Amino acid sequence: MNMIEQYLQVAIEFFKEIWFQLNSRFDLENTEAFKFLKPYLIQLQDNPLYIGISLTALFLVPYALIKIRSVSREREQKLDELMEEMEEEYDEDDPRRLRQPESEPDDEDEDAAKPLFGDDEDTSPGYTKVLDDIEGKDIEDEDFEAELEEFELESSEPSSDKEEIGDPQESMEPVSSLLTEDEFDKDLNEFMTEEPDWEEEEKDVASELSLDDSSHDEAIKELQEEGELTKLDEGMSDDDPFSNYSELDEDEQDKAIKDLQEEMERTINQLTQQIDEPDEIPNSIKDLSEIHIGGDATIDEGFSSEEEEEEEYFLETPLEKMPDVGSPDRQIEEAPPLSEEPSDTSISDLSDSEILASLEPELEEDGPESVTAPEGMPEGIYYETEPNISSEAFTFEPESDISTHELDDEPEVISENFTFETESDEPEVLSEGFTFETESVELEDIPEPELGTERPPVPMEPETKYSSPEKTDSLIDRLKFLQTRFENRYQPTEPMGAPLEKKISDYVPESLAEPRRYTSTPAGVSPDSKKYMDLLESFIFMKDQRKHK
Amino acid sequence: MTNPINIIAVGGGKGGIGKSVVCTNLAAGMALSGQKVILMDTDFGASNLHALLGISNPEHGFQDFFNTDIIDPRALLLDTGISNLKFVSGAGDNPGSANIDSDKIGTIISFIRKLEADTILLDLGPGTNYNVIDFFNMSTQGVVLTTPEMTSVMKTFSFIRSALFRRISLAFQAYPEIQKMVDHSDPTSADIESYTTGLLRSKFKEQFPNHTESLEALISNFNPGLVVNRVRNRKDLMAGDNLLKLVKRFLEVDVTYLGYIIESDRVRDSIDEMIPFLIKDPQSKPSENLQQIIGALTNTDLQFVKRDGRIFVSKQVRLSSGWEA
Numbered sequence: 001m002n003m004i005e006q007y008l009q010v011a012i013e014f015f016k017e018i019w020f021q022l023n024s025r026f027d028l029e030n031t032e033a034f035k036f037l038k039p040y041l042i043q044l045q046d047n048p049l050y051i052g053i054s055l056t057a058l059f060l061v062p063y064a065l066i067k068i069r070s071v072s073r074e075r076e077q078k079l080d081e082l083m084e085e086m087e088e089e090y091d092e093d094d095p096r097r098l099r100q101p102e103s104e105p106d107d108e109d110e111d112a113a114k115p116l117f118g119d120d121e122d123t124s125p126g127y128t129k130v131l132d133d134i135e136g137k138d139i140e141d142e143d144f145e146a147e148l149e150e151f152e153l154e155s156s157e158p159s160s161d162k163e164e165i166g167d168p169q170e171s172m173e174p175v176s177s178l179l180t181e182d183e184f185d186k187d188l189n190e191f192m193t194e195e196p197d198w199e200e201e202e203k204d205v206a207s208e209l210s211l212d213d214s215s216h217d218e219a220i221k222e223l224q225e226e227g228e229l230t231k232l233d234e235g236m237s238d239d240d241p242f243s244n245y246s247e248l249d250e251d252e253q254d255k256a257i258k259d260l261q262e263e264m265e266r267t268i269n270q271l272t273q274q275i276d277e278p279d280e281i282p283n284s285i286k287d288l289s290e291i292h293i294g295g296d297a298t299i300d301e302g303f304s305s306e307e308e309e310e311e312e313y314f315l316e317t318p319l320e321k322m323p324d325v326g327s328p329d330r331q332i333e334e335a336p337p338l339s340e341e342p343s344d345t346s347i348s349d350l351s352d353s354e355i356l357a358s359l360e361p362e363l364e365e366d367g368p369e370s371v372t373a374p375e376g377m378p379e380g381i382y383y384e385t386e387p388n389i390s391s392e393a394f395t396f397e398p399e400s401d402i403s404t405h406e407l408d409d410e411p412e413v414i415s416e417n418f419t420f421e422t423e424s425d426e427p428e429v430l431s432e433g434f435t436f437e438t439e440s441v442e443l444e445d446i447p448e449p450e451l452g453t454e455r456p457p458v459p460m461e462p463e464t465k466y467s468s469p470e471k472t473d474s475l476i477d478r479l480k481f482l483q484t485r486f487e488n489r490y491q492p493t494e495p496m497g498a499p500l501e502k503k504i505s506d507y508v509p510e511s512l513a514e515p516r517r518y519t520s521t522p523a524g525v526s527p528d529s530k531k532y533m534d535l536l537e538s539f540i541f542m543k544d545q546r547k548h549k
Numbered sequence: 550m551t552n553p554i555n556i557i558a559v560g561g562g563k564g565g566i567g568k569s570v571v572c573t574n575l576a577a578g579m580a581l582s583g584q585k586v587i588l589m590d591t592d593f594g595a596s597n598l599h600a601l602l603g604i605s606n607p608e609h610g611f612q613d614f615f616n617t618d619i620i621d622p623r624a625l626l627l628d629t630g631i632s633n634l635k636f637v638s639g640a641g642d643n644p645g646s647a648n649i650d651s652d653k654i655g656t657i658i659s660f661i662r663k664l665e666a667d668t669i670l671l672d673l674g675p676g677t678n679y680n681v682i683d684f685f686n687m688s689t690q691g692v693v694l695t696t697p698e699m700t701s702v703m704k705t706f707s708f709i710r711s712a713l714f715r716r717i718s719l720a721f722q723a724y725p726e727i728q729k730m731v732d733h734s735d736p737t738s739a740d741i742e743s744y745t746t747g748l749l750r751s752k753f754k755e756q757f758p759n760h761t762e763s764l765e766a767l768i769s770n771f772n773p774g775l776v777v778n779r780v781r782n783r784k785d786l787m788a789g790d791n792l793l794k795l796v797k798r799f800l801e802v803d804v805t806y807l808g809y810i811i812e813s814d815r816v817r818d819s820i821d822e823m824i825p826f827l828i829k830d831p832q833s834k835p836s837e838n839l840q841q842i843i844g845a846l847t848n849t850d851l852q853f854v855k856r857d858g859r860i861f862v863s864k865q866v867r868l869s870s871g872w873e874a
Contacts, residue, residue: 024806030841035850527697527787536791539703545744 264482267475555668556661557846558688560712562704564675566696567778570820571810571839572672573601575692577825578843580634582851582864584667587626589637591657591684592674594647596639602629603823610641614657622663631828635666647674654680658687677704677711679734685712686719690846691773692807695792697785702792705775709796709804713746713771720767726756745799771802776842777809785809808842810835831855 023029044050525532559572569592576588590598599607609625619625626635661669671688673681685691691712695705714731721727730752733739743749746768753761777789786809796802810816813835819826827836831853840851850865 027808027841030844030850527699527784527791532699532787533791533794536699536702536795539699540706540795541744 260482264479267479270475271479553689554662554664554666555690556671556688557668557690557692558671558673558685559692559694560673560681560685560708561694561701562675562677562706562708563696563701566694566701567810567816568675568694569598569601569672570816570826571694571776571778572670573598574825574827574836574839575843575846576634576668576670577631578827578839578851578853579668579670579847580631581828581853581860581862582843582847582849583633583862584847585633585635585665587635587637587664587666587669588629589661589669589671590639591671591681592647593639593642593649593680594645595674596642598672599627599636599638599640601820601823601825602636604629604636604638607638607640610638611646612641614660615653622660623665625660626664631825637664647678647680649680651679651683654683658683661687677708679715682708682712682715686716692776692846693773693804694776694778695788696779697777697781697788699788702788702795705792706795706799709773709802710744710800712773713768713800713802716771717749717764717767720763721760724757724760727753727760746801747799768801769803772805773802774805774807774846776807779812780809781812805845807845808838810838810842827853828860831860 019028028034044054525535557575559568559575561568569590573588576586580586588598588602590596592598593611596611599605604627607627609619609627613619613625625637627638629636661671671684673684675681685708693705693708695701714733718728718732721731729738729740730743730749733741740752743752750761750764753764775789775792777786780786789806789809793804793806796804811834813826813833815830815833816826816835819829822829826833827839830836831840832855836853840853844850844867848867850867852863854861854863
């Protein structure tokens with residue numbers, strides 16, 4: 001018994017130490033999640049049965065997740081091997097080469113420079129709590145999040161806008177890695193069931209459809225509307241190079257293809273509903289370039305005025321937004337405000353209805369965020385309210401009052417902040433033809449400014465619609481994946497990113513690069529390096545004071 | 550049985566790192582949370598705390614510490630306009646006031662000890678001279694401040710070392726040989742080979758083996774808290790981490806990390822407006838940071854909310870749950 005007690009004691013000490021380290025590093029104790037959990041943890045502590053259950057759960061859940069991940073990784077490896085084999089059969093310029101696994105982003109350094117407050121968002125609203133909880137549980141999403149974090153980090157760079165949209169590699173990147181494993185395998189199987197001779201077919205179909213660079217997505221959408229997509233898929237199935245690997249018979253192949261088609265249609269419909277894309281397809285990259293490159297005075301003024309306002313709290317705003325990241329969706333949506341002020345101006349040129357339509361999902365999530373964001377909102381309120389020291393009262397008040405108060409005040413504040421963004425007739429940014437590039441569109445758009453335009457408040461959609469963002473994400477990802485396939489098949493000689501590149505080079509104007517007050521990495525030695533410590537010691541101690549070493 | 554007064558001294562080697570601002574806001578926060586707080590400006594020679602509180606022409610100041618006509622120290626307490634917060638100004642200082650002799654510092658220290666309050670906050674001046682260090686060492690909880698810059702980290706390290714060595718010096722006043730090791734104020738006689746606790750310990754073992762235990766106790770009982778001010782990103786927080794490592798390595802002192810305060814224009818605005826930022830905007834990020842620091846100092850969870858010009862405080866006392874490290 002004594003031995004067991006000792007072991008338990010050691011284990012408890014060990015956990016305490018871990019907790020202490022984590023707490024001191026991330027200030028966990030002050031997070032909403034911890035405050036929420038604290039009473040339960042205390043209960044747990046009192047009841048050995050609960051402790052046992054929770055410990056078992058603690059070990060089993062991560063183990064299960066790790067197991068699941070390892071299985072999926074194996075599958076992915078298999079897939080990669082298959083891909084590699086297949087690549088040998090293609091020309092060098094085959095875009096499918098791009099499907100090779102991406103190198104892991106080296107964001108270790110950047111991570112340290114990431115703005116703070118991932119851990120201490122006390123005033124985060126209820127829904128962010130939920131998101132935080134989800135994040136906490138979603139260990140499976142780690143990769144996905146890491147990928148999104150990359151976006152986030154990029155967007156925090158001054159030229160992130162340019163990089164993000166302008167990098168053809170980025171645009172061309174397949175989204176296969178984003179797919180969930182099952183879906184991916186299913187797709188792969190379906191893809192493999194398609195028959196050979198596809199290259200010939202492909203030319204025919206491509207010429208038939210005359211898929212244009214600039215309006216590829218549009219074409220796909222049109223095809224889908226006209227039901228030609230079915231044809232495409234049928235054609236596709238005739239010339240699938242993966243068929244050699246398929247073990248399915250023809251009937252099964254047909255069935256699989258049909259399933260895929262159905263799912264795609266359903267997904268597209270769903271997305272169309274959600275995003276409610278504007279009917280007008282981006283007309284003019286020219287117009288856009290004129291606006292940005294030409295340095296339209298009004299736009300510049302608008303931007304600079306906003307810039308001033310942003311700059312004033314530049315540090316606080318991005319710093320605070322980081323911690324709210326609770327799910328991949330949020331990461332995507334939150335990334336832009338860090339650095340994409342430029343797109344504010346361009347978006348401000350859009351008509352309200354278009355912005356609304358295209359950003360509806362974001363508005364719903366970002367709206368509340370801006371409501372309760374401790375920095376964004378209170379500015380308006382509290383600068384107006386002169387602090388009356390003499391009337392300070394020491395009173396206890398339930399916390400719930402805070403949020404209601406903030407919610408009440410939200411609209412007026414926002415409209416104050418962003419009134420300069422009014423009419424516009426340039427829907428270029430949104431409608432650049434990213435029919436299926438929902439993510440890209442989201443990244444380009446900054447939702448907050450839209451909220452401030454002088455128009456009736458955005459009608460909030462029911463929560464249920466967003467209750468499973470993962471599903472929506474996976475559908476979007478899948479669509480992107482399918483789009484990549486389409487492009488690979490019907491434009492094998494055409495580099496995928498070409499159309500995007502064209503637009504983007506026009507789109508990113510220099511004037512819109514956001515000025516950064518603080519660089520993420522100091523010019524000197526990084527404080528987390530050993531060199532820094534050595535340097536510090538060398539400054540503190542004299543040359544002959546080396547005995548301490 | 551009455552609770553002992555909690556004396557919190559806020560120091561740091563470098564000037565301009567926000568000691569006074571942080572101290573003022575800590576005092577305001579603690580006062581609003583219900584404690585009776587006295588804020589005291591001990592930055593003699595360059596006092597400015599009254600300006601941060603918007604107190605013009607303070608009624609009493611530096612000279613009154615030595616005014617024998619004032620028998621009751623409560624007469625020196627000035628109203629701040631903030632509930633539960635009184636202020637003892639260092640105003641009225643003149644050039645050279647920072648160099649008053651240690652007897653006078655002793656007078657002020659005894660004055661501080663006579664004050665009746667739950668918490669007394671001392672705003673220290675910059676540097677590591679004994680007038681500053683003695684105020685720091687008289688506190689029940691020392692708080693050192695640093696900013697992420699390397700120069701600030703260095704100076705804070707020097708400040709902690711000076712405070713520790715001064716403690717040891719005062720503890721072994723009767724031993725001139727020990728004084729040489731720990732008090733380098735006279736370079737001609739100082740033993741400059743003992744500049745870390747490791748070196749000091751080895752010398753103690755050689756020359757004063759009987760006092761080694763006392764030395765150990767002095768070192769282990771010295772636990773200042775650390776606040777990193779003007780933090781802009783995660784990397785800046787590393788400065789605090791580096792300082793903790795440095796102090797642990799060379800001084801064997803466990804510094805308690807209390808928290809950080811982000812760089813913010815709001816803080817600057819609050820200085821201009823002469824209103825503590827915690828009161829001006831309690832829901833801003835720096836205020837939240839400060840609330841966490843107060844929480845760490847007082848073992849409570851505080852939340853300040855401003856509504857219609859009034860501040861509401863929610864306070865939860867942390868009980869020993871076993872989950873706290």
